[in-house]
Amino acid sequence: MMxxxxxxxxGYGLLLALAVxxxxxxxxxxxxxxxxxxxxxxxxxxxxxxxxxxxxxVKVQDHVVNAKGFSWAKIEFPHSQTxxxxxxxxxxxxxxxxxxxxxxxxxxxQSPAPDSTHSGDSNETRALLLxxxxxxxxxxxxxxxxxxxxxxxxxxxxxxxKLGDKHGQYYLGMMYVRGDGVQEDLATGVKWLLRSAEQGLxxxxxxxxxxxxxxHGVAKDPQAGIAWLQKAASQGNEEAVATLKKLQ
Numbered sequence: 499m500m501x502x503x504x505x506x507x508x509g510y511g512l513l514l515a516l517a518v519x520x521x522x523x524x525x526x527x528x529x530x531x532x533x534x535x536x537x538x539x540x541x542x543x544x545x546x547x548x549x550x551x552x553x554x555x556v557k558v559q560d561h562v563v564n565a566k567g568f569s570w571a572k573i574e575f576p577h578s579q580t581x582x583x584x585x586x587x588x589x590x591x592x593x594x595x596x597x598x599x600x601x602x603x604x605x606x607x608q609s610p611a612p613d614s615t616h617s618g619d620s621n622e623t624r625a626l627l628l629x630x631x632x633x634x635x636x637x638x639x640x641x642x643x644x645x646x647x648x649x650x651x652x653x654x655x656x657x658x659x660k661l662g663d664k665h666g667q668y669y670l671g672m673m674y675v676r677g678d679g680v681q682e683d684l685a686t687g688v689k690w691l692l693r694s695a696e697q698g699l700x701x702x703x704x705x706x707x708x709x710x711x712x713x714h715g716v717a718k719d720p721q722a723g724i725a726w727l728q729k730a731a732s733q734g735n736e737e738a739v740a741t742l743k744k745l746q
Contacts, residue, residue: 523557524554524555524593524596525552525592534548536587539572556574558571558572559572559585570588570590571587571592572585572586573587589623591626621662622661622663625658626665628661628663628666629655632650633651635650645679648678649679651679652679654666664702665699667697667699668702671688671694675691675705675715684715685715685716688709688714691706692716700738703726703727704727704737708723708727708741709723711723724745728742
């Protein structure tokens, strides 16, 4: 189990902070509904420190992309119980300069069921949240997910991939390639990796390159393999860079 999680997470760097000037924005529960404020932006940061209603003003301190490629906003907000300003993280889609204020009287949004996503979200947002949720499942118990966790992650990645999210496609492909949580199927795995690679995900491009070079799950095509590795390397994928050097 641990090997599966490590394989899925391999190749990612540390948190990349994209600092911006602090500014006032508002919570938009029409985008991510309801908005849970987490203690951190990583896949293992499950602690929910607050839930903010639609239209509540927050101060965005930073925009960050975590090690799994998901966009988050670090916000400062008035805590609902103590009144003291505190900080937390929300998915990037949850904040905007303006949004609909349809929640009656600014009432607190209800906490979602742990296993739910919301049909009101756009397909793009829902696909992203499904991919994130699947990855969170694989990170449980210090990267020791149960078989039930892996089955649930596989279901999340499948839904996310079919909705077109490149992260969901990549992780679904890797589960098929590794045969962890699902029966090994190289052809299906590489099919999803190629779809993700076509959308520009560097880790998927690296894996697609290896598959094409070796003819694993796809017809052997060294020229295509090198092209994928070059695309991954141009985006900073160190494994692709190292592989190209060996080939040279």
